Amino acid sequence: MLFQDQYQQQRIEKGKALQVLGHNPYRHNIIKDTSTKEFLECYEYVIESELKRDENKNNTVVGRIKFLRHMGKAAFAKIEDEQGLLQIYFSRESIGEAWFDEAKKLVEVGDIISVTGFPFVTKTGELSLHVNTLEVATKSIVPLPEKFHGLQDKELRYRKRYLDMIMNADVRKTFKIRSKIVSEIRHFFEERDFLEVETPMMHPIAGGANAKPFITHHNALGVDRYLRIAPELYLKRLVVGGFEAVFEINRNFRNEGMDQTHNPEFTMIEFYWAYHNYHDLMRLTEEMFDVLLKKLKLPRKLPYGDFEIDFSKPFRKIGFRAALAEIGDIPDQILDDRAQIVTYITNKGFTVEKNLSLGKLYEELFDLFVEEKLIDPTFIMDYPIEISPLARRSEIDPNIAERFELFIAGREIANGFNELNDPLDQYERFAKQLQAKNAGDDEAHEMDEDYVYALGYGLPPTAGQGLGIDRLTMLLTNEMSIKDVILFPAMKPLGESDDLTQKDEE
RNA sequence: GACUCGUUAGCUCAGUCGGUAGAGCAUCUCCCUUUUAAGGAGGUGGUCGAUGGUUCGAAUCCAUCACGGGUCACCA
Numbered sequence: 001m002l003f004q005d006q007y008q009q010q011r012i013e014k015g016k017a018l019q020v021l022g023h024n025p026y027r028h029n030i031i032k033d034t035s036t037k038e039f040l041e042c043y044e045y046v047i048e049s050e051l052k053r054d055e056n057k058n059n060t061v062v063g064r065i066k067f068l069r070h071m072g073k074a075a076f077a078k079i080e081d082e083q084g085l086l087q088i089y090f091s092r093e094s095i096g097e098a099w100f101d102e103a104k105k106l107v108e109v110g111d112i113i114s115v116t117g118f119p120f121v122t123k124t125g126e127l128s129l130h131v132n133t134l135e136v137a138t139k140s141i142v143p144l145p146e147k148f149h150g151l152q153d154k155e156l157r158y159r160k161r162y163l164d165m166i167m168n169a170d171v172r173k174t175f176k177i178r179s180k181i182v183s184e185i186r187h188f189f190e191e192r193d194f195l196e197v198e199t200p201m202m203h204p205i206a207g208g209a210n211a212k213p214f215i216t217h218h219n220a221l222g223v224d225r226y227l228r229i230a231p232e233l234y235l236k237r238l239v240v241g242g243f244e245a246v247f248e249i250n251r252n253f254r255n256e257g258m259d260q261t262h263n264p265e266f267t268m269i270e271f272y273w274a275y276h277n278y279h280d281l282m283r284l285t286e287e288m289f290d291v292l293l294k295k296l297k298l299p300r301k302l303p304y305g306d307f308e309i310d311f312s313k314p315f316r317k318i319g320f321r322a323a324l325a326e327i328g329d330i331p332d333q334i335l336d337d338r339a340q341i342v343t344y345i346t347n348k349g350f351t352v353e354k355n356l357s358l359g360k361l362y363e364e365l366f367d368l369f370v371e372e373k374l375i376d377p378t379f380i381m382d383y384p385i386e387i388s389p390l391a392r393r394s395e396i397d398p399n400i401a402e403r404f405e406l407f408i409a410g411r412e413i414a415n416g417f418n419e420l421n422d423p424l425d426q427y428e429r430f431a432k433q434l435q436a437k438n439a440g441d442d443e444a445h446e447m448d449e450d451y452v453y454a455l456g457y458g459l460p461p462t463a464g465q466g467l468g469i470d471r472l473t474m475l476l477t478n479e480m481s482i483k484d485v486i487l488f489p490a491m492k493p494l495g496e497s498d499d500l501t502q503k504d505e506e
Numbered sequence: 507g508a509c510u511c512g513u514u515a516g517c518u519c520a521g522u523c524g525g526u527a528g529a530g531c532a533u534c535u536c537c538c539u540u541u542u543a544a545g546g547a548g549g550u551g552g553u554c555g556a557u558g559g560u561u562c563g564a565a566u567c568c569a570u571c572a573c574g575g576g577u578c579a580c581c582a
Contacts, residue, residue, distance in 0.1 A: 006551075007516055007533060067542080074539035091539055109532080123540045146517040146531045148543045153517085155574045167517095211581070256581050257507080266582070412582060443581080468582055481575095492573065 007143050014106045015139040021102055025139035030114045032062040037083035040127055043119035047127055053120035060116040061086055061129060062137055064166065065109050067147060075104065076128075079113060082172075088115050089122070090131035103134060109147070110140035158489050171484075177296065178473045178485055182249060184295045185269055185469075188288055194245040194271055199234035201227060201251070207451065208232030208390070210443040211254040214264075227253035230466065232390065233451045235272050236419060239462050240454045247271035249469065260481045261411060261471060264490050272419070272464040278402055281416040281465045282379050285406060286315055289377070296476060304409050304478055307375050315377040315406070323380050324362065328369030341365065359384030359399075374407035383417075389429045389445050391417035406467075408475060416465030423455035 003012060015025040034042070039061055046054050063079030063086065074091035092100040094117070107113060116133040145151045150167040157164040157171075164171050186196065204223070206213035208230030216225050231248050238246050249269045258264065273280065293300065293311055300312035318326065325332045334340035341361045345352040345368065352364055362384050374380070381404045385393055388401035403417030420426050430447040437444035473485040483489035 005516070010533070067544095069541050069544050070538085071541065071544080072538035074541090076541045076544080078542085087542080089540070093539080122542090124542070126540095126542075128540090143516055143532065146543095148531065149518040151517075152519095153513095153574085155513095156517095158574090209582080252582085254581070257579075259578090259581090260576090262581060268582080415582080466582085471582075494573065 003141060008141050011108070011139070011141040011143065014108070015141060017102075018106050018136055018139065021106075023106075023136055025136050027114075027135065027137055030062055030135070030137045032060060032081075032114070034059040034061050035083040036061055036063060036079070036081050036086035039086055039119065039129060040084075043127060046119045047121050047125065053118065053130065055118050057118045058116060058132075059118075059129070060114060061088075062112065062114045064112045064140075065107070066144075068107075068109050070104055073100070079115070084169075087122070087126055087128040088117070088131050089120070089128050090115070090117075090134055094131055095134050099134070107134070107136060108140075110142070110144045111136055112138040112140070154483075155491075158483055159491055159494075161487055174473075174477045174479060174485060175487060177477050178469075180296060181292065181473055181476060182267075182469060184292055185288065186249060188291055189247045189269075189271060192245070192284075194247045194273075195243055197235070197238060197243070197246050197248055198250065199228075199231045199238070199248060201253075203228045205446045205448045207446050207448045208234075209252075209254075210389075210445060212256055212443060214253050214255045229254050230268070231270050232464065232466070233448055235270055236459060236462070236464065237451065237454045239272050239274050239419075240457055240459050244274035244460070245272070258490060260483075261474075263470065263482050263486055266482070266486075267469040268466050269469060270464065270466040272462055274460045274462045276463045277461070278381075278404055278416055278418050278463045281463045282315070282317070282404060282406075285414060285416070285465070285467070286377075292476065298476060302475075304475060305480060307409055309409060309475070310376045313376075315379055317379045317381060317404075319382050320362065320366070320380050320384070320400075321382075323370050324365050327373050328365060330365055330369060335362075357386055359386035363387050371407065371412075372410040375409055377406060377408045379404045379406055386432075388417065389433050390420055390426075392420045392422075393425065411471060412468075413471055413475070414465055414467040416463065419459060419462040419464050421455055421459035421461065423452050426455055427452045 003009070018025045039059060043054065043057065046052065061079065061081070063081040065077050066080045066085065067078040069076045073093075074089065077088050077090075078085045079088055080086075090100070095103070114135045114137045115129060115131045117129050117131040119127060120130045121127055145163070145167055151157055151164055157168075190196065202216065202218070202225040204225060206226035206229050208228070209232070211229040213226040213229050216227060217223070218225050230252055231250070235246055235248060247269060250267065251265050252268050253265050255264065256262065289311060293302070300310070302309045302311055321335065324330045324335065330344065334344055338356075338358055338361060342352055342354055345364060348368070350368055352361070356364065366380075370380075382394065382400045383391070383403045383405070385391075385399050385401045388403050391401035391403040394400040394402055401417060403415070405412050405416075406414040420429070430445065430452065433445035434447050437446070470482050470485050474480070474482060477485060479485050
């Protein structure tokens, strides 16, 4: 049974007492005519006025009590709405003796109240609302955490995000910025005539990325479905169909580990642009960052943790192999020999699988020695073809894909490439992935024959890109954990295991 | 998945060498009509994450488990 706690019981009793007094503790006919912020802005002049009050004004402000100080026959409180805090003052004189004496006992921190009155300035110079009418809008029966230290416990903050939001104004701010980021990105692409689309979240084949999928079951069709790991293959089908610029902002699901930069469901924007190439994508990406920083009023030298990320210059561009040598300080002459690379990695104190292909070894080298050094925005270009199964092959070097990834603060933020539109080449690459999968690589790409068939009708020359919204938000809000930019991050259940498949079998 | 740190009152935290648990805030009873984490006086509140073990005796030592943080692995 809920609400058995002694403090909660006390508050329930107070709610009942309010009801008896004719003050419905869950009123619904509350009209809020002014926000705390509007009140403070509107009556700023009162601070300079001679009387320090303007009794001709009358406003109703509604908010949650965050602080409450009783002083015998008067009281101060701070109420908070979405815009901020406002101090209010009420007394025996202002709201009536009988109601004041009851309210003193029955109205407490956490309650949402409606107050009507006029602006005045206190002795200490704080613009406040002098209450003439006070009504309880919603009685809160669960007490709030301590007012000074607030809610610190990370587990509680993530599990009870609503409480986190009540207690921590910064959290509300972060998620407002997130919303703004998504909105500005959407606007950015719409302005450039990209069409927003929605493609399936439940896929018969988990394609478009190398990742382990979640599996679910569709009863009506009697088939298993995968929660999508990427929308890529559907978006490109749309380009085949004639949409020349499309984008989708939505969730992907990957059944993998969780840490500071990984949540099992995460938000990506993917966009595809026919008759453009990956250089156009890089240009567009830089433009997008430029717009975002402007719209969010962020500095060009953006602080992030211990770093300062320099957005004031054009993003650095460097080839994948050149990055290994120049940024990773890996001797160029070992890069053509698998054995030498393995020796090099081993000598540096890391373990590496000996049988990896050259491309996979490059990827290892990159992850070990280059990635974390890419603090300022950097496009790494021209990836090994075998780790890029959906990207177009370079005409100059068949081992290289016309692909880039954008790194900021040592993390991958975006991945883009010229789309492979040769159906026969795509078929072969899928076949190779299938071999790898059969050899035990459970993250290798699935064969998707319908997709290859779609390419058979002709995918125009197209460039496409994915960009992680969560990581972007972390960057722009200076948050270190993805959990702090996802409203309800994945958490293990408390108590009884909720293994649904097991329940079914029982 | 591995390693590591943590889990004590509603919240934030102390708890010494193993000797039956403490503070602040909140709450309750009083006092207080301009406070700013208001103040003053007095009270209530705990199966010390769970289960075992060691011991005359465990919040404290040991083991296992649960959840969380961090690091690594996998990955975006």
